[in-house]
Amino acid sequence: MRLKIISSIYQNFPKESRIVRIDFEGPKIAVYVENPDVVNQEIVKKVAKEIKKRIELKASEKVRKDPKEASEIIKAIVPPEAQIVDIKFDTDLGEVLIKAKKPGLVIGKGGTLLQKIFAETKWKPVIVREPPIKSRTIDNILSYIYSETEDRAKNLRTFGERIHRDVIYKSGNVRVIGLGAFQEVGRSAVLVETPNSRVLLDAGLNPSVGWGEDLFPKFDLDDLRLDELDAVIVTHAHLDHCGMVPYLFKYGYDGPVYVTEPTRDIMALMQLDSLDVAEKDGRPLPYSAKEVRKQLTHTITLDYGEITDVAPDIKITFYNAGHILGSAMVHLYIQDGRVNLLYTGDFKYARTRLLDRAADELSAPRLDAVIMETTYGATDQQSREEAESLLVETVKRTVERGGKVLIPVLAVGRGQEIMLVLNDLMKRKAIPEVPVYITGMVDEITNIHNAYPEMLSREVRDEILKKDENPFLSEHFNRIEGYREDIAQGEPSIILA
Ligand SMILES: [Zn+2]
Known part of the structure; x- marks a missing residue:
């Protein structure tokens, strides 16, 4: 199998590309060349199809621009609206991590800017979204x-050898x-x-x-x-x-x-x-x-x-x-x-x-x-509508009495789902607009959700990416750390913890 892979690469890549190394990097096959400009995407696609593997074209270390110079080139290519917040280099894998608030603008239409970055710096760009509120975890x-x-490079090569x-x-x-x-x-x-x-x-x-x-x-x-x-x-x-x-x-x-x-x-x-x-x-x-x-x-x-x-x-x-x-x-x-x-x-x-x-x-x-997982598979659960109207009633009743609604949530998933429900109910005036307090873990996990909007539901994704109206950043939400006496003793509110 390895012989077939290597010979297919040598047969299809133009001689002037000067292949220096072929590395099995985990499931991908990285071809390091001295002259990547002469290898077009069609060639890479053809080889990938022939050997049914993922191929990555990379530049050998010798021809890559110095990181400082490469950073300058990247900043010149990418429009400032992309808001790049960090650039990191991986000399072992020949990759450059570009963290930006608007990653789409770093990629460019059909990936044109990515290609340009690679052509001019010879570093393979990897793009990551910086969420509107920093995630410590990420x-x-x-x-x-x-x-x-x-x-990491050593690990990937060990895995690659084993897989192939x-x-x-x-x-x-x-x-x-x-x-x-x-x-x-x-x-x-x-x-x-x-x-x-x-x-x-x-x-x-x-x-x-x-x-x-x-x-x-x-x-x-x-x-x-x-x-x-x-x-x-x-x-x-x-x-x-x-x-x-x-x-x-x-x-x-x-x-x-x-x-x-x-x-x-x-x-x-x-x-x-x-x-x-x-x-x-x-x-x-x-x-x-x-x-x-x-x-x-x-x-x-x-x-x-x-x-x-x-x-x-x-x-x-x-x-x-x-x-x-x-x-x-x-x-x-x-x-x-x-x-x-x-x-x-x-x-x-x-x-x-x-x-x-x-x-x-x-x-x-x-x-x-x-x-197949079957936990809860045979349990009758309350319908969403019933659960939501019960929530509306409870919030209304509690706030009218001057109380606070404490909603215990799992930090992953349930917390964010309830945030979306509350925000929507307040927007529709179905419940009174009181402050909603979000505590540490729920908050941090929400920040991680904001780093991957393309993996959220179509509605939320569109709100964030197309309308620029991120529901998690709604004015109703207040982030807090630890115990706050003023909230416990204060005006009516909703607390997610
Ligand atoms: Zn689970």
Whole structure:
């Protein structure tokens, strides 16, 4: 397979491009050349199609502009309205991270500015949105990743070599083993094995168990060796699906973690927070912040719909699961399509204000098995309309009596959904316009939502990107840290905590 890939690249790339190196960087193949100007996108596309891999054209270090000069060139190319807030260089991967408030203006129509940046600086641009209110989490994560570029590049190349190794068995049985969340709630983990490879879908903890072996999935399975896993794939950032990923790194795993970008951010925040809480409760978790950082340098982020090789005989594709920001269902395409599996993780087919409903069309030719989450599957729940009118009544009654409405919310998803509901009700004058106080964790997670508006529901996305009316920045919302006596004793208000 490797020989085929390399010879296809050499056959199609013009000789004058002067190939210096071909690196397997995780699932992508990076071709470093001295003269990228002579390689047009058509050539790259042709090779990608021929070998069914993702190809990235990069410039060799020798021809890249000095970072200082490159920054100046970028600032000259990008219109000031884009509001660039940070530029970081990754010399090991030849990439430049450009953080801007209006990323669309950095990309340009049809990616024209990106091409221009690459042509003039020879650095491959990676664009990130800076949310209107800074997210500490995203800032810390990006700073950390860009301070560990050597480590990350080394990891990607190790993963790449492993993914593109030659296989012995072309077919053979595929085994699915439930390590957690089967006939129980919590500690989700599913092991998928082929004769060549093994991947783990989710590694959650059981939130109802404080300590002991029921906290973990059954990683003590006889022949399961963590260092032999090819990939860990995480569907979303709730701890019952991701809470034990750092633990894997502590006990021998050294491979990639595949997630969507928001899942990477929220997952790290949730893990660090749960370490804090567990410590305070006197029941420390079996890992530390060190493993959370290790997880970050081993993370590969994927978009929905992006087909990715994670093992020599397994490709995966993420689809929107409609559950929380960044949540994904995973389609596994095994042994050239001989076996197709879908693992849903937590999913939702009803629309919410915050998110579009889960994807209902896969590009899979067929599915041989579906591993489906069923918690709440058979429960009758109050309809949205009923719940909202109950909320309206409660808020009205409480405010009229001069009281405060305390709404306890989960920081991820529910908090933002309630914010959208309250903002809409106030806009329509269905409830009195009183101040709404948002506390620490809900606030920070909302900032992360604001960094990924393209992954929110169509309505919210349009409000933010087209109308420039971000509902999360509504005048009704007030951010607070810690306890505030004046709010507790003050005028009627609504508090989300
Ligand atoms: Zn969940």
